[in-house]
Amino acid sequence: MIKNFGNLFIVPTPIGNISDITYRAIETLKKIDYIASENYKKTLRLLNNFNIKKPIISLHQHNEFKNIKKIISNLLKKKNIALVSEAGTPTINDPGFLLIRECHFKKIKIIPLPGACSIITALSASGIPSNRFCFEGFIPSKKKERIKKIKSLKFEERTIIFFETARRIKKSLKELLKEFGENRKITIARELTKYWESIYCNKISYIFNKYKKNKIICKGEIVLIISGYNKKKKISEKIKKTLKILKKYFSLKKTALLTSKIHKIKKNSLYKYLLKKQNNDKNKKLL
Template sequence: MKKKKKNGKLFIVPTPIGNMKDITYRAIKVLNKIDYIASENYKITLKLLNKFNIKKKIISFHKYNEHKNTNLIIKKLKNKNIALISNAGTPTINDPGFILVKKCHKKKIKVVPLPGACAAITALSASGIPSNKFCFEGFLPSQEKKRCNTIKKIKFEKRTIIFYESPHRIKKSLKNIVEKLGPLRKMTLARELTKYWESIKLQTAYYFFKKYKNNSLICKGEIVLIISGYKNKKKKKISKKIKKTLYILKPLLSLTKTALVTSKIYNIKKNSLYKYLLKKQNNDKK
């Protein structure tokens, strides 16, 4: 009885986003062992392979031929191992590959992801903006109307928002961010990540817009924008129920303790209750 041949594996291999030293030992090992490389850009991939003295057959795989070449790669994966790589960073994150990976799962072909460089996560980790909850939105639309609509939709998003942007559109995008999210919205602009001229700065949206408007910031390569989530600054009203509790506790406790106990009961800020009690006390003395 003949043994059933095992399918090959699809390896998701991240590549450096700037500094070539950021490639992992495992990535180099995998690229040396696989049979083919599915590449977003032949020239960029060849440069990487030459750097590490790797010689492999390259299959073109970009957004214009993704549908067509997915079937070609699936056929080869019946008995060959293939690595998927993008121009830079982790494949399928705003790059071609989703369709291929989905089809691999359907055909019971094992997908092996390697950890590695990703511009969005690299920038987020050093942004100074909360990173426990975030959403990644990819590139902002090139058309201004669509771009403004996209920015408007995330105005009340409480999580941190991550966008990619290109150097020739950044000035227009910053203008739209100021208009739709307000000039004081905190954001981090990360450029030239992992390179010599790397810059990661936390400031207001208006600060960055002004810098670019005056041409005092010049960028090459992709930019990562980390925008702080919406914060509801409306103060919780002191209801009649809360006031009643304050009046009951006030004769028994100090103002500070009265405010503290009541704040814990109603989940309201202690300072606002203390200020209310103090104001009330001063008015009563008049």
């Protein structure tokens, strides 16, 4: 049961284009009592842009433990507080998790607002499957940790999303090419919603070579999206036997469809196998 305290509003802010802020976010910032902010200067600029004047409590990675008590104290006194990050949706690779957890513990109501998020914005335009994905934050800056992290994700079947900096992007692309192979698809989205927004999508080898030749500019904030590992299920002798039997009575497409349902394997891979085998058998007869 939620007790009669103040509410904590999670308010997304623009990731670049100021017009991306929602009406609801502006109205919420006007009505609350305090703002808990990751970046005081950026939040103040945002508030000034919409003629909003509110007290700002600092909440960043270096003072989160210390200032949570102050924020919780105000919430318990029935003050409404908005949590904002430097840009985008709060707590996504930003401070705020500890505050949210404490609010749940104290039975303080949390009201999340929908809004800008660079991860989802980049993913929507990536051309890479978005039905299943994992977000891994920033690629580690130290070489040993970076290689370890990339190796650990080599066989991850979901789409992988990283943040990266312009200073380290070359090193990361080089390691990704080495571990994931040249044909894995990758998208680089930089400076999203801003004037210099750029989205590049191709094989890792192509992107890396273009970057080395300065034909791809990687400045500002970068989101890296990598296609997942394509796990191909082998066609076992048992499956081949089923195909052989069904092929006597049905077309190749029907045979592939029925076998896929029996053995829980993708129909397309079975159909390709049948076509290849049929062509090979024809060639043998000609010889």
